[in-house]
Amino acid sequence: MIGKNRAPTISQVAIIAGVNRSSVSRAFNRPELLSAQTVATIKAAAESLGYVPNRNARALSTGRHSNIGLIVPDVANPFFPPLIRAAQGEADRSDFCIFLGNTDEDAAQEDKLLTRFAGQVEGVVLASPRLSDDRIREHAARKPLVLVNRDVAGIPRVLIDSGPGIAEAVAHLATLGHRRIAYVSGPGISWSNKQRRIAVRKATTRLGLEMMTVRALVPNFEAGQRTVPDIIATGATGVVAFDDLTAQGILAGLNERGIRVPDDISVVGCDDVLGAATYPPLTTVSNRSSEAGKVAVALLLDILNTRATQDVRYILDTHLVIRRTTAPAP
Amino acid sequence: MIGKNRAPTISQVAIIAGVNRSSVSRAFNRPELLSAQTVATIKAAAESLGYVPNRNARALSTGRHSNIGLIVPDVANPFFPPLIRAAQGEADRSDFCIFLGNTDEDAAQEDKLLTRFAGQVEGVVLASPRLSDDRIREHAARKPLVLVNRDVAGIPRVLIDSGPGIAEAVAHLATLGHRRIAYVSGPGISWSNKQRRIAVRKATTRLGLEMMTVRALVPNFEAGQRTVPDIIATGATGVVAFDDLTAQGILAGLNERGIRVPDDISVVGCDDVLGAATYPPLTTVSNRSSEAGKVAVALLLDILNTRATQDVRYILDTHLVIRRTTAPAP
């Protein structure tokens, strides 16, 4: 029988150290209130038992769990792992643990996880939530909440603004002589998608280009690939895709039909999650998801510390990363 | 001031429902012990307050947290997100929450997280741990532990065996008439690399093929791309790469030089982390990291339920996934 022995408690330490339980507690939290002698004895006793404070019990009495929740729509979407990793690192610096939640892009699941986390976390970071604004506000009213890539007034949020990057991308295409630009959209509910579509619209209008929209139902490789006929139908020579996965699918679909990139058509991705790992290497918009994760956690921790609500709207700018899927219009 | 209101407690519900606190508890955990009437009243009261049981407090009294830990070396390594996602899904089915830990491939960090999780989780899944066997055993003695891709006798573990998949790959190439096979290796220190190289060696020997090894220093796109001249130099018509990232780099490097895949040369990857997202879609060896995550959690949950130690050694075989980078030898 392994793993069945209960962890040593504060009382056991107290007994073998010959002190009261409260002293043991102090030895760990406010050692300056105790004589160096006592602290030493207690630490030694604790050490000998392999005692490690039960964070759970501590939380019950203090209300401070030193846990935060992190909820993402899809762990396996390459946009999120860097964000998760950075969030994790930032939490770690403050001795916080992270509860990870995966919602499968489902609002109901978000709700479920949020309530399941209740009572175990001090606050949560909600990345790209699918929940309605109202529902988000309700949750925020119960517990500190930081949003990533969702712009709800009054709720602290960190937003990756693809605007500048997209504007650069369109300008880049215009410079290369492209006059008809197709935007291949992502999920309709997504804040990012709306933002990107608008950015393309604005840039094309300003530069006097034509813009068409092609709909990809979900942001992934296959969906991108399937949009290729529609893209061809638009007669566009420049394509801006919702994200890199979609762009990669488009690349594949184009290649399949013998349409050369960038000779016949130029393609720009968004989020730079594939690095240079496509062929040809994808021109794309930088994503900064890792910074977003770090900042979101830092913000949450700050709110937790100051116990003050902050209506922060933290913007991370993006820029264009030119690789080899863009070239002069044919 | 948002997010400062304490969550409603069982006592508040009890008061407005006009019952004892224990009845409220029963209404949620053992409703069959109460009259339907009482349950209804209580549920209504709870609902009106927005009461949700505090899992933390429950855990303190029952010893069951319904939380597990999941520790991985690097969230951003594409091998892990599917594992994490599947683990999460499996835990979710049993209403378990997951603490996620990232160790940056660092044994000390593993230790740290393991103790930080103590008292908050019932057990943990350790993926590809860097800790010593002894240390792992110590941790396993305190709390149920399931290992992924680490073979320590006596500790329940799930192992992904790339051997069969690689053997299939080589056989597949042989069937297609390839006689000279190049293995593009991964990092020398890696256990997986060793395992895979040996598998290629064994299969080529058995089938009477020639095998050459080409060294890629790190397993990524650029390194793979840089091996192309060496690959060409070997005169091999079939290539087995350490992993998909390397294979993708090779694809790009080949394409750059006008060498057609699969017409001129066949390429096989390993780990199937890219799905069909390369062009041409990559023939590769399945990795099953997602199943590993699912199985590991299921195993852990089972151990938790039965409260019995099980010396399980769960092997996940791999197989060849034939896509479009392999064809008859020229």
Place this chain on the structure above:
DNA sequence: CTGTTAGCGCTTTCAA
């Protein structure tokens, strides 16, 4: 069926 009574492991006044 439902209330009473002890705790779970730890922190935190309040006294001494």
Place this chain on the structure above:
DNA sequence: TTGAAAGCGCTAACAG
């Protein structure tokens, strides 16, 4: 500088 006692929110015998 240390101990005593109350309590965080919930569960679990034990009565009734």
